[in-house]
Amino acid sequence: MKYQVNEKGYYGDFGGAYIPEMLYPNIEHLRQQYLEIMQERQFQKEFQQLLKDYVGRPSPLFFAERLSEKYGTTIYLKREDLNHTGAHKINNTVGQILLAERLGKKRIIAETGAGQHGVATATVCALKGLECVVYMGEVDIERQAPNVARMKMMGAKVIPATSGSKTLKDATNEAMRDWINNPVDTHYIIGSVVGPHPYPDMVARFQSVISEETRKQLKEKTGSETPDHVLACVGGGSNAMGMFYHFLDDVDVNLIAIEAAGKGVESGESAATTLLGKEGVLHGSRSILMQTADGQVVEPYSISAGLDYPGIGPQHAHLFKVKRAKYVSITDDEAMQAGLLCARLEGIIPAIESAHAFAYLEKMKFSGNETVVICLSGRGDKDLDTYMRYFDL
């Protein structure tokens, strides 16, 4: 429990709910209800059923034989790439849509950068027949046309954010504004373990199914529920939090979070938050974020849109500070090579986000036969253009 949120909404020094006063009633309503709703038998039954029949869970734990051979250790992949819509994000949106129904909400809003969370949200809104509005930066709408098309196909309205840099940060501001104006009928589905309390805890709980399944699957395959190392990439931190969740109290399990170093941590173009960041408030919670000396948020950069975020969730900030998990970073080039290697050795094309986690294998030293679990957070179909251009294939 010592790594979990306290009743005030904090993980050590991080977390809380730093929100405009006008959002207070919305957040307070959610805070009072979320645990009770999530623990209802009927809720759990419906959540588990949808995870099974709609998302396709449990996702397999795959023994990656040729990667294992290459690195001289035993490597398993947690196959979140096989989920409906191609990544882990659907675990959270399925949970939140059921919660929104029980809160009596009729309308869903979300923000999206690369469009992955927008797609996962549009998907569950279609499933449940709820109105869906997705805010997306004007620049991202142009860059991520296939995901915009998917959202539209499923009936979502995509509204361009035209202020500032016209990217994720601006879309988030627009979504907040919408929620303030529509507090009664609208639920805001946040896509990672970020935002004001209770979002980081709620999203982590929905994603914790990843490590819950992994323990059972490891037990079947190896006789032990715990591996030596658990690796996951970190944007906001939701696939990593889901992958770490049920291992937090097993102190012998090495938890390794991989951030995007972009063109290099010294290059001024990266998203290596723990290395470059300082404590501060971003998107409603106190955490670690990349900022200038006078507190302006620095524009992050990564070749993978999903890791291109200037902060990390508050629980990660805590795990970093108390050193329960290790935070490292991987460059664009290292991630791209690891993505190609995985494709060639295993016949699996990982999302470039996930490829960052694979790349860290190159930097590890194994003594004898250790067990490694990597969260394969998503599939690389969305990244094929980037891979093709990078490798000139």
Ligand SMILES: *Cc1c(COP(=O)(O)O)cnc(C)c1O
């Ligand atoms: C969005 C995304 C991520 C990053 O988000 P987290 O909240 O850090 O998990 C990682 N991998 C994939 C495939 C994604 O779509």
